[in-house]
Amino acid sequence: MAAAAMLARRHPVQPALPLPLLLLLAVAPTVRARVTALIVFGDSTVDAGNNNAIPTVVRSNFPPYGRDFPGATGRFSNGRVATDFYSEALGLGRDFVPAYLDPDYGIQDFAIGVCFASAGSGLDVATSRVFRVIPLWKQVDMFREYKARLAAHLGAAEAHAVVAGAVYAVSIGTNDFIENYYALTTTRFLEFTVPEYTEYLVGLARAFLAELYGLGARRIGFTGLAAMGCLPLERARARALGTSGGCDERYNAAARAFNAALAGMVAELGGELPGAEIRVAEVYDFFEGVVRDPARHGFARADVGCCGTGTYETGYTCGAWAAAPGGTCPDADRYVFWDAVHPTERASRLVAEHLINTTFGRFE
Numbered sequence: 001m002a003a004a005a006m007l008a009r010r011h012p013v014q015p016a017l018p019l020p021l022l023l024l025l026a027v028a029p030t031v032r033a034r035v036t037a038l039i040v041f042g043d044s045t046v047d048a049g050n051n052n053a054i055p056t057v058v059r060s061n062f063p064p065y066g067r068d069f070p071g072a073t074g075r076f077s078n079g080r081v082a083t084d085f086y087s088e089a090l091g092l093g094r095d096f097v098p099a100y101l102d103p104d105y106g107i108q109d110f111a112i113g114v115c116f117a118s119a120g121s122g123l124d125v126a127t128s129r130v131f132r133v134i135p136l137w138k139q140v141d142m143f144r145e146y147k148a149r150l151a152a153h154l155g156a157a158e159a160h161a162v163v164a165g166a167v168y169a170v171s172i173g174t175n176d177f178i179e180n181y182y183a184l185t186t187t188r189f190l191e192f193t194v195p196e197y198t199e200y201l202v203g204l205a206r207a208f209l210a211e212l213y214g215l216g217a218r219r220i221g222f223t224g225l226a227a228m229g230c231l232p233l234e235r236a237r238a239r240a241l242g243t244s245g246g247c248d249e250r251y252n253a254a255a256r257a258f259n260a261a262l263a264g265m266v267a268e269l270g271g272e273l274p275g276a277e278i279r280v281a282e283v284y285d286f287f288e289g290v291v292r293d294p295a296r297h298g299f300a301r302a303d304v305g306c307c308g309t310g311t312y313e314t315g316y317t318c319g320a321w322a323a324a325p326g327g328t329c330p331d332a333d334r335y336v337f338w339d340a341v342h343p344t345e346r347a348s349r350l351v352a353e354h355l356i357n358t359t360f361g362r363f364e
């Protein structure tokens, strides 16, 4: 006879907890303050089309982007991006987050969510200058303007409640390495070693988070860096240099070191800011797992993107394939990457689900 059954027989009516407490546990709902809005800062991983409104070459508001849904909005995907899925999961009544600079939307739409992100941007202002995109400080300025418009629209008290009850999603940092430091497009590689640059970036992230807090943000999820050495673009570059046929492990190590420093900073900062709930959305291990074993998640390819050759195209170079017969793969759901840098909608949804389970759905 199993020991548990014997124990049960010997103490047939003795629950492990006093009965009233048991009942309480059984009926207590998940206590969670209502999320009022989803407010997004970052780069192309979450840009919903802000770059359409500025003169930069970093854009994707043309086919084949948006091929599968919902048309070429300026999202770097065949469909939606991670934050669109967060909006849906948070029960905001909308399965996407509109771009602040999109003329089709107004303050009444932004009251439940808005995206200030700009493809090509970084924590380092020098990164945003490479392709003249919207620097992070300007994204914060747009947020200030948004708050004033929201107050005019809803009244001060209600606007305050929206800002305080919102979830903030930040996804930025990859470009500081792949478009700036390692790409040698600015002088940063002369000014800093990789560890020094990492520390510099994390200091910028800290200042940004403190500023957001000062503006009323409380629940903030900062997405860590993914295995950027496994982007098809970086694999192809490593292959061209003859160093490997796989991921560029130097880039991956930089991402892991950044994530560790970010986590340390966030833990410390969270303790200094009363009422703040700042979390790192840990994406590295999960996404690397998908890339290393795509079949386990129903993907056929993780080494190249769906668009064109899948090894260098992004933005206009991917757009050049739109009219070519077979210029994109027939079923993007079979690919982890849509272009040489950005995930397909299906991969974004998978990662978003993981981050909702671990971070964005867990704010109290």
Ligand SMILES: *[C@@H]1O[C@H](CO)[C@@H](O)[C@H](O)[C@H]1NC(C)=O
Pocket (backbone or CB within 6 Å): 350, 351, 353, 354, 357
């Ligand atoms: C997220 O949680 C749901 C519900 O527990 C589960 O079904 C799903 O597989 C999880 N997704 C990921 C990607 O972890």
